[in-house]
Amino acid sequence: MKKSNIIVVALVVLGIFSCVPLKQFQDVQQREIDNKEELNRLQSDYRSMEVDNKELKGELERLKELVIGLEQDTLRLAKQNWALKNRNKELAAQYGEFVKNSSGNISGESKELLEHLQSLHEQLQKREDALFRSERELAVKREKLASASANLASMEGELENRNKRLYELERALSEKDSLMNALKNTVANALTDFGSDELEVHIKNGKVYVSMEEKLLFKSGSYEVSAIGVGALAKIAGVLEQKKDINVLVEGHTDDVPYKSAVLLDNWDLSVKRATSVTRILLKNGNISASRITAAGRGEFVPVDSTKTSEARKKNRRTEIILSPNLNQVFDLLDAN
Template sequence: MKKWILVSFIAIVYSTACIPLKQYQETADRANQLDQEAGILRSENEELKVSKNELSAEVQRLKKQIEQLLQDTTNLSRRLQKEQYKYADLNKSYTDALQKFKNSSGSDADNKELLAFLQKLQEELQAREDALHKAETDLLKQQKELAASKSQMESQNSRLQELEKALQQKDNALLALRKSINDALTGFSSDELKVHMKDGKVYVSLEEKLLFQSGSYQVNTQGAEALRKIARVLEENKNIEIIVEGHTDKVPFKSGVLLDNWDLSVKRATSVVRIMLDNSQIDPSMISASGRSAFLPVKDGSDAASLQANRRTEIILTPKMDQILNLLENK
């Protein structure tokens, strides 16, 4: 009797301990996923910091260039003003000497001396006029360079602001999309599917056991329900490109019409695409199917856990980058 009670007690303790253990494992998996996503975001953040530092350095260089051009313009303006004063004084001297010559009634020697003085003044006046013209030309050129530098800096600042805004909008859209998909898939466990961000994309990774029987490309009932939920979210996002990738393990496979792992991975991807299109208003031009066979594994090794992890279907969501690419091309 005591032995039976002891066995029953152990069975109760074991059965009640299984639930917390599973929850702990799911929490640990989620924590690992969040750590990976945080690492990706940190890496992207560092890249953005480098880009911002480079752009800030360029803006500072342009500011210094503008300051130097302003100083040069001021100096040229002063030089032009001096040349204008000198020219005015010399022109007045020439005019006075010319009038004196016209009114002169002196000797031929005096007239010759006065005429020589007038000729000298005329030559100096021409030189001053040439210097004045050069100063005006230099000032005009400097003003054009200054205007061009200001325009370049304004354009750079405007482009930087547009680029930052576009990147922020992209990131916000991705975060919102990931949340929408996570919310739509709350009924599925972490060992059936995972939603994460990588390289500026949202990945929905569905395990083989959620979608297919072993060696089959017919989507089962539970998998079809998950795909319908995903499709309903994606049909609301018109600017998202969708790639469905089928992945297999590295164990050679051939069965019936299926020639190999390539064939299986492609047919699984197309099966997923058909269900998503049949159950939503997704634009068919925005979705594609591809098979990767066993050549993009998530885990190396030939143990059962590694092989199982590699048998998956991934729905890769990428925001259209037209706006950002246009900004980058128009440097």
């Protein structure tokens, strides 16, 4: 990869969710999962191709040795054939001279010479047949050798391409993980005034989660953010203002105790209103593009603790601010390769 492209990767690996619609957010999230699966598949294919490549190299070496042996055999047969032809020619001339001088009387000596000449001719024919077969086999082996060499070159090229794509995927995912760790530390440092019983900052599925307890942000059944909660959100907004490529999903969560008011129909309504309230405060306290933030209400349907205890319900009443890198440009760069 060119240095300019590596810089682009490093700059753009700072957000995974799409701008506003939750569907687009889910699509990009699925794309990251698909790329991790492709990375695993490429790693497996690469290992398999390395084995095939090694076997093909062994077969190529065997064919080279076989062709060398056939070339030597063919050369030896050709020399023998040439010598036999010369000897046959000499004997044929001697026999012709002998017949000419014998005035048609064929003696035992001439019969013996004739038989020797016939035997030599048969040997010559066999050697010529063997030479022909050797030359034909050599041509076939040379063709196989050329095909094996072409296959090896093709496989090595494919292996190089797979290795390059494998490297790019590993680099992109590693770069994203490193940046998300740095982002987690930055957010955590900005929120040191708040205790672990009020909020928690952690990484899950490659994203930074800021999980805020209900008591930090809201009174029971309310969606109006408290003054302390505004202070915490202002600090987060300050980080997001600096990290312009980070996209945000604000999720409101409630417990499973039924709730209804004159304004709200149920817990789902309450979780949506809380998410939008947090979103507005983030936008008010930082120079953040509204297109970077998605507000979603999850009601009681995504609990962190499904038991029916008061402590479990307390954990479930939370607001999560999910920060994630936008890998669209990274994926486009990888697709181009």
